[in-house]
Amino acid sequence: MPDTPICANGARVLADLNTLRKIGAYKTGVHKPTFSEPHMRSLQWLAQRLSEAQLAAAIDGIGNVLGTSAKSGPKLLAGSHLESQNYAGWLDGPLGVVYALEAARVLNPDPAVAGAVEVAAWCDEEGHFGSFLGSRSYVGAVTEADIDAARDRGSGRTMREALSSVGLAGRPRLHAERGRHLGYIEAHIEQGETLERGKLNIGVVTSIVGIWQYRITFLGEQNHSGTTRMEIRKDAGLALARFCVAIDERFPRSCGPRTVWTTGRITLDPGAPSIIPGRAEMLFQIRDDNPDVIDRLEKLLHGMADEATSQGRCSVAVERIRAGAPAMMDAAFQDAIEAASAVFAGGKSLRMPSGAGHDAQVLATIMSAGMLFVPSIGGISHHWSENTADADIVMGAEVFVEACRRLLAR
Ligand SMILES: [Zn+2]
Numbered sequence: 001m002p003d004t005p006i007c008a009n010g011a012r013v014l015a016d017l018n019t020l021r022k023i024g025a026y027k028t029g030v031h032k033p034t035f036s037e038p039h040m041r042s043l044q045w046l047a048q049r050l051s052e053a054q055l056a057a058a059i060d061g062i063g064n065v066l067g068t069s070a071k072s073g074p075k076l077l078a079g080s081h082l083e084s085q086n087y088a089g090w091l092d093g094p095l096g097v098v099y100a101l102e103a104a105r106v107l108n109p110d111p112a113v114a115g116a117v118e119v120a121a122w123c124d125e126e127g128h129f130g131s132f133l134g135s136r137s138y139v140g141a142v143t144e145a146d147i148d149a150a151r152d153r154g155s156g157r158t159m160r161e162a163l164s165s166v167g168l169a170g171r172p173r174l175h176a177e178r179g180r181h182l183g184y185i186e187a188h189i190e191q192g193e194t195l196e197r198g199k200l201n202i203g204v205v206t207s208i209v210g211i212w213q214y215r216i217t218f219l220g221e222q223n224h225s226g227t228t229r230m231e232i233r234k235d236a237g238l239a240l241a242r243f244c245v246a247i248d249e250r251f252p253r254s255c256g257p258r259t260v261w262t263t264g265r266i267t268l269d270p271g272a273p274s275i276i277p278g279r280a281e282m283l284f285q286i287r288d289d290n291p292d293v294i295d296r297l298e299k300l301l302h303g304m305a306d307e308a309t310s311q312g313r314c315s316v317a318v319e320r321i322r323a324g325a326p327a328m329m330d331a332a333f334q335d336a337i338e339a340a341s342a343v344f345a346g347g348k349s350l351r352m353p354s355g356a357g358h359d360a361q362v363l364a365t366i367m368s369a370g371m372l373f374v375p376s377i378g379g380i381s382h383h384w385s386e387n388t389a390d391a392d393i394v395m396g397a398e399v400f401v402e403a404c405r406r407l408l409a410r
Helices: 010-020 037-053 094-107 135-137 144-149 161-163 236-253 289-309 329-342 360-363 390-409
Strands: 055-059 067-069 075-080 116-121 182-191 201-210 210-219 258-271 279-288 315-322 349-354 369-374
Touching: 010 037, 010 094, 010 329, 037 055, 037 094, 037 116, 055 116, 055 360, 075 161, 075 360, 075 390, 094 116, 094 182, 094 390, 116 390, 135 360, 144 161, 182 360, 201 329, 201 390, 210 289, 210 360, 236 258, 236 279, 236 289, 258 315, 279 289, 279 349, 289 315, 289 329, 329 349, 329 390, 349 369, 360 369, 369 390
Parallel strands: 075 116, 075 182, 182 369, 201 349
Antiparallel strands: 055 067, 067 116, 201 369, 210 279, 210 315, 258 279
16 A cells, blocks of 8 residues: 555646536525426436546436446545525535545545545435435435335425436336444534634534424413413413423533433413413423433423422423434544544544534434544535634545545555
8 A cells, every 4th residue: 555645736726626616505594305307407417427436327216326336445435415404504514525536536546545435415415305315315214105105394395206307217216235334434523613613624423313302381371461460370381481491400410421402492371462371381302422422311390290280370291202323433444544534634623522413413324434624614504604714624635535545554
């Protein structure tokens, strides 16, 4: 194995990203919902590029693009996604796909490199129709019945209709061939401000946090808001508000260093200004990479609910509606990314968990996985103003290609 680093072509990476940005452009970002015309055009664009990396391209029956190599030796799978959130940023997804393409273009034709990088664009990472449907299909976790049931969260259009409208209905879905890949690597924008704040260039992802979700229900008594004296009210809305505040007071004493929690939706029933709500509900989410922390917080939630029920006028019930397993990134992948950062990013890297979900967490269920972050300007993402400095994009590509080279040479 040669120990001379082989370099990414930064200008080519920027040009490709800007080409993808023009497809479905919206202000300085893009609007490419899953199976929209600009999304499909982006998939076609990638499929056409793959031959430059000596890869055979296929778009499968769920909209995954896969480039496979006939070269002998180990195979490393790399990729991300090409659809976007609605009216969102240009780098969330395409950055990882273009880095993967670049690694394949640089390493695959090189006879000194044993093995090849294979490229994937996973469909619907952004969850217009479901949750990681493309990558989950690839690892064998999506049934035909799941596809029958999937609908666009905005329009309600079924996934079957969408697949047939873009000409993918009836195509076979490609599945991971066990043992083919030494692992999966994905690059992504950080979507937070940790790297920027620390003046760092590369995030070496240690884990992708799990997401736990709860429905917390408050039962009181619905009554007239004009005639019911304050002393005798059983106001479920007020009980909910107090509970929300109590969580914020008590969680910090039991949480981990990076635990985050959010009340994302509150509904009051019946939700009218002249009626005391008899029922209230909140959807509550906790993210962490340590299930022990979640256990502790979940017990605390139940304890608080019992306390509120016994003291107050309303009964409180906590129901877990989603349990997430955190995905740990492979140690050798972290080491390879860190070593590549030492060569191309002056060692300005940081090991950090990902608070956002990524396809790598799905691939990690069947193979070793690793992730690399580049800084997001102002920590902004899921908005059309999302951006990363060109110099950071280029440096990230150099680190990514070098990390792939090191993983193939292991
Ligand atoms: Zn993304």
